[in-house]
Amino acid sequence: MRTCFNLKSKGSPVLYFIGKGWFYNAIRFIKSFHSSLQSIIINLDKSIMGGILMNIGIIVHSHTGHTYNAALKLQEQLIKEGHPATIEKVTVAGEAHPGSKNIQLATKPEVKEYDGLVLAAPVWAFSLSEVLVTFLNGIPSLKDKKIAAFVTMSFPWAWMGGNRAIRQIKKLCAAKGGTVIATAIIGKSGNDPQKLQKMIEDINGVFLAGMELSQK
Numbered sequence: 001m002r003t004c005f006n007l008k009s010k011g012s013p014v015l016y017f018i019g020k021g022w023f024y025n026a027i028r029f030i031k032s033f034h035s036s037l038q039s040i041i042i043n044l045d046k047s048i049m050g051g052i053l054m055n056i057g058i059i060v061h062s063h064t065g066h067t068y069n070a071a072l073k074l075q076e077q078l079i080k081e082g083h084p085a086t087i088e089k090v091t092v093a094g095e096a097h098p099g100s101k102n103i104q105l106a107t108k109p110e111v112k113e114y115d116g117l118v119l120a121a122p123v124w125a126f127s128l129s130e131v132l133v134t135f136l137n138g139i140p141s142l143k144d145k146k147i148a149a150f151v152t153m154s155f156p157w158a159w160m161g162g163n164r165a166i167r168q169i170k171k172l173c174a175a176k177g178g179t180v181i182a183t184a185i186i187g188k189s190g191n192d193p194q195k196l197q198k199m200i201e202d203i204n205g206v207f208l209a210g211m212e213l214s215q216k
Ligand SMILES: Cc1cc2nc3c(=O)[nH]c(=O)nc-3n(C[C@H](O)[C@H](O)[C@H](O)COP(=O)(O)O)c2cc1C
Pocket: 061, 062, 063, 064, 065, 066, 067, 068, 097, 098, 121, 122, 123, 124, 125, 126, 127, 152, 153, 154, 155, 156, 160, 161, 188, 189, 190
């Protein structure tokens, strides 16, 4: 009688199941069912209970890759939150420098399909890169878009071009009927870890909650 309840004994029904792998498979099944259910609930919560999943276009001009790298990190987070987020590059046909006139763009992303936009570019000569200026001047409308923006710069102080670049983005967007609701300036060529993290949190926050952050 005692041996019936001894799990280590040969012939125990528990050992039989474990031996066949059924027990572990059952646990695995319950776990995966639980996590699928959790992700369904999170997505329902986001789409019904006030969170908004948006199709987001991250429109980037990046000459040497720093702004693009920051955009990649933001994209990763937005996708984790469930937003479809696509990076689209603005590129130049020929050359562009600070002060260039008549810049010809090789790639002009189409913004119409996006609910939300993130505009990103480097600071050039204490201003917004002329490439993003040319792009924003050329788009038809930004009406009804939720817009965020960030710039990267080498100096760690926003007053050395970052603030001006953000003001320019806001003005160019306003001229197309759009309002920028979250902004960030990342020094050390986009490699300031704290500023980078804050940019990701702030921009993700406005798209996730549909809230407006105060302008920085
Ligand atoms: C032509 C040029 C002008 C720049 N002017 C400034 C500037 O005025 N202030 C600043 O902090 N960084 C300036 N930078 C540095 C870039 O803003 C910074 O390295 C940025 O992260 C580059 O982004 P990207 O790699 O995406 O092109 C300048 C860089 C270039 C190439």
